[in-house]
Amino acid sequence: MQRxxxxxxxxxxxxxxxxxVKFLDAQxxxxxxxxxxxxxxxxxxxAERSKNETWLIVHVEPGGAVLHGxxxxxxxxxxxxxxxxxxxxxxxxxxxVSPGDVIHLPAGTLHALLRGxxxxxxxxxxxxxxxxxxxxxxxxxxxxxxxxxxxxxxxxHMQQAAAALITSEAERLEWGLRExxxxxxxxxxxxxxxxGAMPWRGREAAPSVLVVLDGELAAxxxxxxxxxxxxxxxxxxxxxxxxxxxxxxSRCTVVCAxxxxxxx
Numbered sequence: 001m002q003r004x005x006x007x008x009x010x011x012x013x014x015x016x017x018x019x020x021v022k023f024l025d026a027q028x029x030x031x032x033x034x035x036x037x038x039x040x041x042x043x044x045x046x047a048e049r050s051k052n053e054t055w056l057i058v059h060v061e062p063g064g065a066v067l068h069g070x071x072x073x074x075x076x077x078x079x080x081x082x083x084x085x086x087x088x089x090x091x092x093x094x095x096x097v098s099p100g101d102v103i104h105l106p107a108g109t110l111h112a113l114l115r116g117x118x119x120x121x122x123x124x125x126x127x128x129x130x131x132x133x134x135x136x137x138x139x140x141x142x143x144x145x146x147x148x149x150x151x152x153x154x155x156x157h158m159q160q161a162a163a164a165l166i167t168s169e170a171e172r173l174e175w176g177l178r179e180x181x182x183x184x185x186x187x188x189x190x191x192x193x194x195x196g197a198m199p200w201r202g203r204e205a206a207p208s209v210l211v212v213l214d215g216e217l218a219a220x221x222x223x224x225x226x227x228x229x230x231x232x233x234x235x236x237x238x239x240x241x242x243x244x245x246x247x248x249x250s251r252c253t254v255v256c257a258x259x260x261x262x263x264x
């Protein structure tokens with residue numbers, strides 16, 4: 001971004017990329033947390049930034065699950081009490097997951113990733129995280145890690161979508177299947193199953209990130225090309241043309257996360 005930021009993100013400031021895409025492999029239960037939305041940051045927390053997230057489940061150990069919001073009928077008073085006595089997990093929705101599942105976490109959703117789940121996370125480029133419970137873990141200074149209960153309660157959205165898992169229908173195209181997963185003001189995520197050559201149209205005004213989830217992806221452009229294996233990723237700058245993506249074998253599965261331009 002320091003060397004090529006203007007080409008990757010036209011008009012970018014501070015050398016900032018508009019997406020954060022990474023793998024998370026939970027070897028232990030992650031803290032119960034919530035992220036603020038844009039409205040709250042503007043009103044109360046000017047130093048913070050909104051953080052919407054989308055999870056694509058890659059691998060699950062037996063019994064693996066995530067926590068997504070609170071159970072129906074649980075009121076804010078009970079949430080406060082459960083946070084105080086450390087039993088907040090007992091009133092959260094436990095969602096059993098399988099490889100291929102997709103979960104969206106709008107800012108304001110109380111959530112946690114539990115041990116035994118590996119996923120690909122697409123999110124806004126923000127580290128604004130308010131923890132309410134951290135399993136009594138100690139930090140590097142041997143003291144309990146800081147909680148942010150007041151900020152979390154202000155950020156929390158009690159009204160939430162009935163379904164945590166996203167369901168979508170795939171569109172069959174000449175080169176394979178295109179499955180739109182989520183489209184919000186910050187970004188769009190699609191799952192592509194390639195069985196043939198897919199020309200890159202270059203319609204985006206902001207960059208895209210491609211991550212190979214299965215198989216091998218062959219990318220070709222004038223005078224060059226490269227092959228990407230499972231777990232590898234590449235950035236496609238805005239306006240790229242004359243580029244083709246195809247499976248190196250019979251098929252491959254790719255997640256495409258595209259930032260929306262600031263004008264949206």
